[in-house]
Amino acid sequence: MRTLQRTVAASAASTPDEERDLFQDAVAEYLWARDVAGLSPLTLESLVKPVLQICSFYNTVPWRLTPRDFDRYFAGPGRAPKSSTTRSKVTRIDGFYAFLEQRYAGEILRRFGAGVESPIDSFNRPRHRGDFGLRVPPSAAALKEFFASWRAALPMARKYPVAVRNYVMSKITYISGVRAAELCGVRIGDIHWENGQWGRFLVRGKGSKGSGPREREAFLFEEGRALLWWYIEDVRGEFRDDPTDPYAPLFPSERVPGAVAALNLPVAPAIVPDTFRKVLKAAAAEHLKGPVTGGLFPHLLRHACATHNYEAGMPLWDVQVLLGHTWATTTVGYLATAKGDPECRSLESSRRAVRRLSWES
Secondary structure, eight states: OHHHHHHHHHHHHOOHHHHHHHHHHHHHHHHHHHHHTTOOHHHHHHHHHHHHHHHHHHTSOGGGOOHHHHHHHHHTTTOOSSHHHHHHHHHHHHHHHHHHHHHTHHHHHHHHOOOOOOSOOTTTSOOOOGGGOOOOOOOHHHHHHHHHHHHHHGGGOSSHHHHHHHHHHHHHHHHHOOOHHHHHTOBGGGEETTSTTTOEEEEEEOOGGGOOOEEEEEEOHHHHHHHHHHHHHHTGGGSSSOTTOTTSBSSBOSOOOHHHHHHTOSOOOBOOHHHHHHHHHHHHHHHOOSOOTTOOOHHHHHHHHHHHHHHTTOOHHHHHHHHTOSOHHHHHHHTTTOOOOHHHHHHHHHHHHHHHHHHHO
């Protein structure tokens, strides 16, 4: 009873300014903690942005929000066009409340008489479907026919250099297993023809758990080396910038902004991932035979790269290195549709055991 009385008295003595000050301190400490954990500045900003937005809308602090406030916000002004965006915001808000509960719950209750409880409960928590969607890439034979048909049609393209750029980007994505954003960011100076057996190129990939972009070498293999060499020697110079500049994008945009063109700068902007996705989808509609649910997109080519290499006998560890994954469990998710045959593998294992016994005897 006395504890309750003290809590009520503290709540009555507190002011909104004091609560807002503590909220600001909590946000700063949360960012410091996540910075220590190795997150990039861009990720840090995105972590607290949804919390600040909903609190600003209601002009209150997090521990004063209720599940009903949360529902009204995300059903109205906070509603995102994509469910995945809403899921992302909700996850970030929930993470901040977990931090508040662990580090500030006692102080908030003592000073303001309020309990810290996330407004996200079992009723309004979004369902996460992304991890359970099975991405089924086209077969190796279907993609072979797709790229052959696409290449045969290149000479008839209205904008030949642009058509070749789109084709080479798509084929390199399939060969090397790189992400769309990684490939769009490659510069001329990032290609190292002397590395490895057939040359490699530097990409700035997605960091693990929001730690920011990380550089890694992507593989060309024999087919990718010949393809990229042909593109650079015969086609890359047709664009409006200087192809000998090491900072020039490997795959430039065909549309140079007026300011860039007027200044006659040597480096043009690179093609953006959204444009790459659109041209690949259009090419698939014209040249890819057979049904592909949702169309063909760059990340599905990345899945196809992993699946087809694994089916051809590449070990899981090598597929993991090819995709630039930190954890093998991530790579396994890319192989969900790989056509394995456990019975055949069991027979092969038995035969190897028999051969070893016969050699030993």
